[in-house]
Amino acid sequence: MLRCDLIIRDATLIDGTGAPRSTGDLGVTGDRIVAVGDLSAASADREVIATGRALAPGFIDAHTHDDRAVLCGPECLRCKSSQGVTTVVVGNCGISLAPTRMQRRPVPPLDLLGDEAAYAFGSFGEYAQALAKSPPAVNTYALVGHMALRAGAMGEDLNRPATDAEIERMRRQVAEALAEGASGFSTGLYYKPNMMATTEEVIAVGEPLRAAGGLYVTHMRDEADRVCASIEETLKIGKRIGVPVWISHHKCSMPENYGRSVQTLALIEAAAAMQEVGYDMYPYPAGATVLMPDRLRPECRVIVSWSVPHPEMNGRDLADVARGWNTDIRSAAERLLPAGAITFQMDEEDVRRIMAHPLSVIGSDGIPQEAHPHPRLWGTFPRVLGLYSRQLGLLDLETAIHKMTGRTAALFGMEDRGVLRPGAYADLVLFDPHRVIDRATFEEPTLPAEGIEEVWTNGVPTFRASQGMTGERPGRLIRRHRA
Ligand code: ZN
Numbered sequence: 001m002l003r004c005d006l007i008i009r010d011a012t013l014i015d016g017t018g019a020p021r022s023t024g025d026l027g028v029t030g031d032r033i034v035a036v037g038d039l040s041a042a043s044a045d046r047e048v049i050a051t052g053r054a055l056a057p058g059f060i061d062a063h064t065h066d067d068r069a070v071l072c073g074p075e076c077l078r079c080k081s082s083q084g085v086t087t088v089v090v091g092n093c094g095i096s097l098a099p100t101r102m103q104r105r106p107v108p109p110l111d112l113l114g115d116e117a118a119y120a121f122g123s124f125g126e127y128a129q130a131l132a133k134s135p136p137a138v139n140t141y142a143l144v145g146h147m148a149l150r151a152g153a154m155g156e157d158l159n160r161p162a163t164d165a166e167i168e169r170m171r172r173q174v175a176e177a178l179a180e181g182a183s184g185f186s187t188g189l190y191y192k193p194n195m196m197a198t199t200e201e202v203i204a205v206g207e208p209l210r211a212a213g214g215l216y217v218t219h220m221r222d223e224a225d226r227v228c229a230s231i232e233e234t235l236k237i238g239k240r241i242g243v244p245v246w247i248s249h250h251k252c253s254m255p256e257n258y259g260r261s262v263q264t265l266a267l268i269e270a271a272a273a274m275q276e277v278g279y280d281m282y283p284y285p286a287g288a289t290v291l292m293p294d295r296l297r298p299e300c301r302v303i304v305s306w307s308v309p310h311p312e313m314n315g316r317d318l319a320d321v322a323r324g325w326n327t328d329i330r331s332a333a334e335r336l337l338p339a340g341a342i343t344f345q346m347d348e349e350d351v352r353r354i355m356a357h358p359l360s361v362i363g364s365d366g367i368p369q370e371a372h373p374h375p376r377l378w379g380t381f382p383r384v385l386g387l388y389s390r391q392l393g394l395l396d397l398e399t400a401i402h403k404m405t406g407r408t409a410a411l412f413g414m415e416d417r418g419v420l421r422p423g424a425y426a427d428l429v430l431f432d433p434h435r436v437i438d439r440a441t442f443e444e445p446t447l448p449a450e451g452i453e454e455v456w457t458n459g460v461p462t463f464r465a466s467q468g469m470t471g472e473r474p475g476r477l478i479r480r481h482r483a
């Protein structure tokens with residue numbers, strides 16, 4: 001008779017592949033799923049009766065800025081575990097804690113991860129060691145960031161293209177990071193200090209991706225008027241290096257571009273027939289990043305997410321702050337720096353079109369360091385399941401789960417993850433499909449989601465609705481597996 005560590009019985013199994021649900025049991029021994037189906041003849045040390053509830057692969061957050069949160073103890077990731085997340089992709093938008101130590105406060109947006117104290121890793125290997133020494137509740141899949149590399153190679157003056165010698169140094173560091181456990185290279189060409197980086201610089205620095213089979217991931221140069229040109233640039237970089245490309249938090253930004261997702265999706269879809277390309281997205285019509293006074297638009301509402309000199313303004317509308325200070329929004333923004341902003345710069349119709357498209361996967365882009373965070377940090381996955389799937393019917397549950405699990409794992413090369421099958425890792429989430437929903441709002445952004453009952457990473461329970469974080473830290477650094 002089969003004996004397991006854990007059997008979850010009579011669950012609605014949603015296997016992560018997009019296939020229709022079935023009812024059955026699932027057995028776990030050690031860190032792996034050992035059996036799926038009718039396990040009435042098997043027994044286990046612990047049995048969970050899951051009638052009426054759904055069991056899915058643990059969710060993979062395809063886009064995070066959890067680089068530091070994965071190192072600071074289980075509570076730091078309650079925002080993710082309470083949503084059913086078991087794996088996070090860190091190092092996005094050109095921002096990563098390795099491989100550059102900082103003596104001074106890093107330039108924005110590197111400071112989204114914290115001040116100079118956070119940047120304590122001179123190599124990716126050191127970061128990987130820290131993770132191994134003090135593991136989190138989730139698995140970590142890491143990219144190395146172009147901006148972190150630039151800060152190390154170019155010193156204070158980043159507002160220029162890199163020289164050949166600097167490019168060579170960054171290129172070597174990318175190769176080193178990939179050898180030490182990073183899975184790809186990310187850029188944030190949208191941001192001022194990186195805007196001056198040419199396409200050729202990116203291609204040269206990213207060159208080691210080809211031999212290592214790594215992924216090129218980008219917060220593109222422009223997500224507004226020139227979004228199509230930016231997609232073309234991204235595709236070109238992928239073709240020239242010879243690797244898959246990944247577009248981060250795809251959107252059409254600013255009112256004059258609302259509706260253009262029809263064009264951008266057609267462009268990405270056509271390209272996908274020729275080369276490997278994918279994208280992530282979050283389910284909200286507002287974004288969040290560092291506050292950039294010269295990019296403010298009076299018609300787009302802005303909420304202050306953090307401010308070093310004026311923490312009392314966290315959570316306030318920038319327009320109110322400006323009124324209170326008897327000044328315009330731009331001067332108010334200058335006074336708040338360094339600071340972060342949540343900006344309503346998208347059209348809900350685009351958000352839905354981009355989410356529903358077969359090429360999309362879900363990534364929160366949550367920023368744990370924000371004092372008054374964008375609600376995506378606590379709500380992304382239950383919001384897709386509860387609001388967009390159950391309530392609005394935009395996607396069926398199987399498809400929604402596929403975009404958080406099997407599809408993501410396949411595209412990022414996370415071997416034996418994102419699916420319910422014997423032999424796969426036991427990253428699991430048990431939830432109530434009739435009740436699951438986000439509760440975090442722009443006003444109250446840290447309310448945990450409802451309906452997530454229990455979460456396991458590598459076979460170990462990390463979160464329970466009744467208990468919160470279990471305190472277990474079974475997460476591992478996982479790296480891209482070459483197909
Ligand atoms: Zn970004």
Ligand code: CU
Pocket residue numbers: 063064065092093219248365
């Ligand atoms: Cu990001």
